[in-house]
Amino acid sequence: MSDIQREVEQLGVRARAAGRVLATSEGQHRDKALLAMAAELRRSAETLMQANQKDLAAGQQAGLDAALLDRLTLNSERIEAMAAGLEQIASLPDPIGEITALKPMPSGIRVGQMRVPLGVVAIIYESRPNVTADAAGLCLKAGNACILRGGSESLQSNQAIAKCINQALATAGLPAEAVQVVQTADREAVGALITLSEYVDVLVPRGGKGLIKRISEQATVPVIKHLDGVCHCYIDAGADLDMAERIVMNAKTQRYGTCNTLETLLVDTAVAKTFLPQIVERMSAAGVELRGCSQTVAISPTVAPATEEDWDTEYLAPILSIRVVDGLDAAMAHIEQHGSGHTDAIVTNDYQRSQRFLRAVDSSSVMVNASTRFADGAEYGLGAEIGISTDKLHARGPVGLEGLTTRKYIVLGDGHIRQ
Template sequence: MDIAAYMEQLGRNAREASAKVAASSTATRNAALLAARDALDGARAALAEANARDMARGRENNLDAPLLDRLELTPARIDTMLEGLGQVAALPDPVGSITDLNTRPSGIQVGKMRVPLGVIGIIYESRPNVTVEAASLCLKSGNATILRGGSEALASNTAIAACLAEGLASAGLPTTAVQVLETPDRAAVGHLIGMPDYVDVIVPRGGKGLIERISRDARVPVIKHLDGICHVYIDEGADLDMAFNIAVNAKTHRYGTCNTMETLLVADAEAAAILPRLALAYADKGVELRGCERTRGVLTDIRAAAESDWSEEYLAPVLAIKVVDGLDEAIVHINRYSSQHTDSIVTRDHGRAMRFLREVDSSSVMINASTRFADGFEYGLGAEIGISTDKLHARGPVGLEGLTSQKYVVFGEGQIRS
């Protein structure tokens, strides 16, 4: 197989299909999503069989247990995929809205129309349900997609792709609007991220290593986050019950998510009152604490935090704690060490709350709420394709709108420039 020629053909197909998807009606795209749902529902046996082959090969290749778990397509997971397709079909269509229409002194009316980006490349690992999630969000927002899943999920993804194609065809859309790479060749990724003529944006989903490699080598814009090093700052005079609840929830609700708190900052004035109480709760949950010198003045038996702790995403029951003089030091610490994902202040002081909101340079900044809320569903986007810590285009949880762009539209009656 000539991988370069194969990828070029996929790119051409996608670009051609993208014009047709962009010009299609909301009803047509919804019909394709619902037909794909029905096709998947009718193909449960084929999906199970394909997935069993992936699982068997995975076991042969000694994939570790968490990877095998993510790879498995249980009946319940298939149900969730079907529900997801119905939910995406029910979301409002962002495409086509014209906003900010103003009449200019020349007489022309100028506005902005929301339009699809074109072709979106998705690169992800193991979980085959991402194939359905990502394809459905891209299709709903009027885009064509090229999906590259993990090679360990190839049979499952190919079976899913056949159902998506059935849905597209039954709605009269080109089946090339959603293309799943049918090769395990790793060189395919290099081609996918290096075809700016055919691909408008890449959304990588997976481990930090994958995303770093893609960001470094891509010649196409990438929507991504690398790390979730999130902070909670407990301000002087904060409601300590509220601070306790938020600090416990932000750390212990789930350990492996990118919006989990990894460093807790505490104003010096509150350290003696709140830290021992928190330490008990964390001990109860088995969370290991690593503290700065002042923290260890209060919690004498915890391990000293190293400089590297302030920039580590543990994704585990470990928490770094630093006592700071107050808001200024907290903001400086966050803007230096945060991954610009999500940071929260617990405070009663309006002025300091608003300064934190303005001055912390992260994709989500919160007052008196758990960082765990940074999520497309919790924010009301309906669904999310990922979270972006980039500053340009889409920042924070990325829903359908992040998969679109706005172009200027001008309505004239024959105006010429004088």
């Protein structure tokens, strides 16, 4: 075992011990710690920005691009947002200890399920240092200890944030080891962390597809992961075309870089000639590059021809692919073949087709007459979100506090024995 593996294992041992304390802690103590974390971040704003300056200077020297440097930057506005985020998490109801449906069974025992923390959560993320506070806050609220591994380019910032958090945990009488940051920038630490099954219960990687793919392939710890968001909107023959236009414009142009942004528009042949010219004009006016199937190009010649690759691409950019399809079944077949199981919508006023789409499309969010941009923890009323899962097991779609918990069975008897 190398020094780094030993170091990571020690993080695991300490996290497990802290998690045990958190598991039986009262919600009000965890909330008190969250509020103390917020106060400590605000109070330490200057120190945080100084630490961040070191990361920024190193990043400039290492030639990081402007977008990355921007994501790395901590200013007073972003520090305030972190603090406010923690206060918001504190205001959510405590998910832990809830017992659902304690039902009497024929034998006389009563059986229910109690929501309890998962234990230890490891989060691996890229440059943005605010994830350190967000992730720590969510894990703490759900009664989990966490081990955080941010990008090496934000190490100074993350350590400074962690210092505030540890201070606040101690103030609130909770173990400081409930939140630990991996102290080394060495990549070996990631390898050690994702195989630390004895001490880590679940792994949440956040970042680019490459990072997530690599981690899930190598991890032995279970992963809650989000790969890509190739989201579709299907305009059905039964659609109100003004509504369709409004939804499609919002789904594509409200923000380009998010995973719930529309990437492929599917249009029923029956309405293609009416709908395409109007949406092509609006999209072009908004500066969106359009790539279409041959039928689309025939109707709207300003649209460039799409390649097969376009249908599988998450652009995260002002580009939209458009395909004319022969009704609902063809639309669903396209989504099944090319979609990523993230978020897909139908626009229609036809009852039967709306219900078929809802039932049959196998994605984490399926929508009728609404913009795909709604696929989000806050919009779904989850209060906060640790990510969006495109997996099917455990947590699917936006993952809030519930996704960071598990349920155990509890049985209450009065001396009952099995016959």
